[in-house]
Amino acid sequence: xxxxxxxxxxxxxxxxxxxxxxxxxxxxxxxxxxxxxxxxxxxxxxxxxxxxxxxxxxxxxxxxxxxxxxxxxxxxxxxxxxxxxxxxxxxxxxxxxxxxxxxxxxxxxxxxxxxxxxxxxxxxxxxxxxxxxxxxxxxxxxxxxxxxxxxxxxxxxxxxxxxxxxxxxxxxxxxxxxxxxxxxxxxxxxxxxxxxxxxxxxxxxxxxxxxxxxxxxxxxxxxxxxxxxxxxxxxxxxxxx
Numbered sequence: 438x439x440x441x442x443x444x445x446x447x448x449x450x451x452x453x454x455x456x457x458x459x460x461x462x463x464x465x466x467x468x469x470x471x472x473x474x475x476x477x478x479x480x481x482x483x484x485x486x487x488x489x490x491x492x493x494x495x496x497x498x499x500x501x502x503x504x505x506x507x508x509x510x511x512x513x514x515x516x517x518x519x520x521x522x523x524x525x526x527x528x529x530x531x532x533x534x535x536x537x538x539x540x541x542x543x544x545x546x547x548x549x550x551x552x553x554x555x556x557x558x559x560x561x562x563x564x565x566x567x568x569x570x571x572x573x574x575x576x577x578x579x580x581x582x583x584x585x586x587x588x589x590x591x592x593x594x595x596x597x598x599x600x601x602x603x604x605x606x607x608x609x610x611x612x613x614x615x616x617x618x619x620x621x622x623x624x625x626x627x628x629x630x631x632x633x634x635x636x637x638x639x640x641x642x643x644x645x646x647x648x649x650x651x652x653x654x655x656x657x658x659x660x661x662x663x664x665x666x667x668x669x670x671x672x673x674x675x676x677x678x
Contacts, residue, residue: 439499439515440465441486441599441629446494448478448485448653455481456492457653463646468621468630470640472664473650474673479633482650483601487511487518498599517597521604523584527577531568531587534576535559538591558594565623566590567616582606582613586620593624600624603633618643 443461447454456478463469471479485492488508496503501514526534532555539559563569566586571579576587585605592600602621606614614636621630621643634640640647640661647664649657657667664670 439598439629440467441631442495442497443482443486444495444497446482446485446492446496448481448490448492454653456485458494459650459653459655461648461655463629463631465629466625466627468625468632468643468645470644470647471631471633471650472635472637472640472647473656476652477650478653479650480603481653483518483603483631483633486601487516512595515596515598516601517592517595517599518601519585519588519592519603519605521607523581523588525576525584525587525591528575530573530575531563531579532559532572534587535562535590535594539594556594558596562590562593565593566620580613582609582617585609585617589620589624598628600628600630601633602630604635605632606634606636606639614639615642 441461441463443459446456446459448456459478459482471482473479481490484490486496486503488503488506488511492504494504498514498516503511503514503516526537536556536559539556563572566589568583568586568590571583576584579587589600606617609617618639621632624630644661646659647661648655649664649670651673656673657664657670
């Protein structure tokens with residue numbers, strides 16, 4: 438497995454440093470939570486890692502430098518992300534969504550042919566995300582949480598090794614949040630997972646380590662207990678004087 442190493446990452450918009458010299462190391466197999474108030478730079482940091490915004494510094498995943506590469510090349514290096522709103526093909530079935538994702542590297546003619554059998558990677562993803570019994574259901578008819586799981590499954594079938602998840606449990610029920618946390622634990626067994634999150638209960642239950650961002654900089658880092666006990670975090674993030 439590979440880890441993520443970020444060094445002196447800077448993203449500047451019209452003279453404003455949205456990400457201001459961030460250093461970050463996420464070990465292979467970690468479930469790292471990025472937290473912080475709105476405007477702290479969390480999503481912009483992930484945008485920089487995935488090539489959506491220009492940045493300076495260094496972002497390495499394993500032996501590969503990601504900065505300066507186009508989005509599709511970064512994706513082919515095993516880096517995948519989800520957004521706050523699940524992006525699935527709602528008119529297609531769960532199985533079809535996964536099959537299309539699994540065929541991301543196949544040519545157009547190959548994609549048009551009907552599969553005689555379901556690829557092993559798709560079968561495994563269906564089991565992992567808990568949607569095997571709903572494989573023929575249109576994605577648009579899934580519950581909110583199930584759509585998020587399907588989107589994670591679409592990354593798994595692409596053999597993504599670094600998952601960057603933007604508020605994956607926003608709007609979920611308590612049971613859906615717990616199921617999502619359990620899914621992240623399974624996924625992290627052979628992948629590196631970074632989660633942007635505002636749900637502090639979810640963070641306390643499932644984070645391995647936590648990085649707190651504030652005003653584009655790293656404010657604190659460590660275990661959940663260490664971060665919660667940090668006076669700087671209590672003052673800036675929790676509003677405790």
